[in-house]
Amino acid sequence: MSSFSDPEAVARYVEGPVRLVPGFHDLQRMAALLLAERVENDARILVLGAGGGLELKAFADWHPQWRFDGVDPSLEMLELARHTLGTLASRVVLHEGYIESAPDGPFDGATCLLTLHFVPRNERLRTLVEIHRRLRPGAPFVVAHHSFPQDGDEKSLWLDRYAAFAVASGVPAEKARNAVAAIGDQLPILSPAEDEALLREAGFCDVGLFYAGFTFRGWVAFRS
Template structure:
């Protein structure tokens, strides 16, 4: 019981802060679901990269009862949250959670109908590792399958990024975070390339193209984050 209460508290804090950082977070998932539904229909297998937290499960599983989910995340603690949500939603029979990276996926006869990688890419330091991840995602998708990528983006030295950063900071200040705490987060995380690897929008799109994705379309932008929809070739 104590472990469940601790997990609930961690989930609540994680989800609260995520929704401050991305005020349109729930709308983002609703937009992705709409696109998936049109592309996939009732029956689909989805690959979720960075499945810890389980937000993809809670956003998409209840209203799409024939979709199945394979989630991958290196964090054991985050996967506990995803498993907890799957149990609460009663969808354990449609969810497979794997601790590790995409290379740890079990061999299977068929590829996935769709994939998502939400708020993961900027935590991968090396550009070639980013490219490797995107290429592996594409290799695990059926031909023409939709893929959604959401990541922080920009050039830290560019005035446009600084303007967006000020907008992003306002989300936390308006949520009654202390100014010193917000500055600490900016300096210790957002502006620290050792913590977060932020690359420009055009570089993200080049990586997607190099990985074999086509019809690359930016469909979303809020604060520091952007979202792209594309398709495997």
């Protein structure tokens, strides 16, 4: 995640998700809709991995009375989030750090989009446990990240599909190949079955898949 402290990479960040994540804007909209099923108009929402501010701005635009706590380890990305939010920043408290930096809540809902694939399995479980602890009973949690089969040929097939999508979205082929190599070799990605099992192990119930886009998966789950 060191690139998120690189000023040039941070400046280009807003271009990346739209090109590399199938249905990126719809993913944000679906996340907001899933939260809105269960939370009140004056909800307080925890957003883990809030750097850049893209989902914070989308959620705040769609739900003018929601308040947010956003957490991210990169100070540079949090500065970008403040810039992205503009006047909406008055409804958001940003915290530099990891889940331990988040207030205890209780929160009415939480999201973690395009973040947990950077986190090793044991640390991922601990993070999920800490999110669960900060939620009200019955509160929704929406999570999405890279999650695809990790066995041999099937893993390679899904990574090739990810690269093909990136190229079709305007990413130079060499850059797409390099990205795929980095994802396959460096990120601690789990299979969808493993990700669902971690959510349940952390205490979440009624885990349901709501999004699938090539190498990405998204789930909604609830605080037991």
